[in-house]
Amino acid sequence: MKAAVLHNYGQDLKVQDVELQEPQKGEVRVKMKAAGICHSDQHVIDAHLPLPVPIVLGHEGAGVVDAVGEGVTGVQQGDHVALNWVPSCGKCHYCRIGRTDVCDEASKISMMATMLDGTTRFSVDGKNVHQFPSTGTFSEYTIVPENSAVPISKDVPFELAALVGCCVITGVGAVMNTAKVEPGSTVAVIGAGGVGFNVIQGAALAGAKQVIAIDMLDEKLEMTKQFGATHTINAKDGDSVGAVLSLTERLGVDYAFEVIGRPETIQNAYNMTKKTGMAVVVGISAPNESVSVNAFSLPNQAKTLAGSWLGQGNPHVDYPKLLDLNAAGKLELEALVSQTFTLDEVNEGLAALRAGKNIRGVIRF
Ligand code: APR
Ligand code: ZN
Ligand code: ZN
Secondary structure, eight states: EEEEEOSSSSSEEEEEOOOEOOOOOOOEEEEEEEEEEOOHHHHHHTTSSSOSSSOOOOEEEEEEEEEEOOOOSSOOOOOOEEEOOSSOOOOOOHHHHHHHGOOOHHHHTTEEEEEEETTOSSTTTEEEESSSOOOOOOEEEEEEGGEEEEEEOOOOOOHHHIIIIIHHHHHHHHIIIIIIOOOTTTTEOOOSHHHHHHHHHHOOOTTTTTTEEEEEEHHHHHHHHHGGGGGEEEEEGGHHHHHHHTTTTTSSSEEEESOOOOHHHHHHHHTTEEEEEEEESSSSSOOTTTOOOOTTHHHHHTTTEEOSGGGGHHHHHHHHHHHHHHHHTOOOOOOGEEEOOOOGGGGHHHHHHTTTOOOOEEEEE
């Protein structure tokens, strides 16, 4: 079978023949039908998220269960599933308190790029190839832990199911679960990408009265209005913190979301919140980076600087909910898919992501 492999940071992926093992105990083999191209994949190529190479990237994906390993009971051959890049062990402290989004076992493999047991299922010429943790969706088939294959209804188009697995749960979840945005709130979103668009539509759904989208590309800013942005700011015009203050009677916003993964924009998010406000970091910065905020302002202005991983969600609970919200017309998932590619065109899809051409580009198999 074919998969797209990153052999060296900074290079194109190579679409090539790759061997895939049989699913082991507690694992599921999935025939991929759709895979979204997310900036977290690009972060690996840029060595900003330095996962080991060679690696099969891709973590937003949906497909059909093709085979199951010993002991799998939750899904069977033929089921449609949306994948999840944060598997949960069910046994660690965080799983026991209901915070599967930060499962210790998932954290352990998040930089190893392997299955939960530390080994991988892909190889080329007998040599192991890593996979984006628990996924590896830029591939005709992949193997995931049972917990990472979330059953979805057969009516749901695979493209939408794929996006629910990263940009939708991450963006909408940051609003609903982490910030808990109340009706009438003011919100700013820095970074109008696949994830940022979902923060924007989540904020609109939560009843925010003002949703300010901030990006560097006018075309994308224009598109955010369809998803509920009430105002837009082009960060290239200069001081985006000042621009947010101007739009909010010099107060700042109740909630600011950083959806890029850069210390400067995280600081801006913090600085554009009002007293009592909350800045939520969604974007993934490189592991060695730090942010600096004024220490006095934290207590004196009663501010919160928070983080959100996988939208603080639980895929088994949230994917069906998010798909129901879409079916009820409360979320707009179809319009997120702005271009499709074949697996052979994966590098064009990544180039379009870097150029900011799409809300989401999706590979169709
Ligand atoms: N100021 C404003 N906007 C910026 C800046 C900046 N300095 N730098 C980049 N952007 C915009 C880009 O123009 C683009 O529209 O941020 C957006 C990022 O969008 P995508 O590339 O589609 O990224 P996405 O897949 O949404 O991921 C965003 O979330 O999950 C994490 O790892 C992911 O850190 C990444 C972030
Ligand atoms: Zn756990
Ligand atoms: Zn992603």
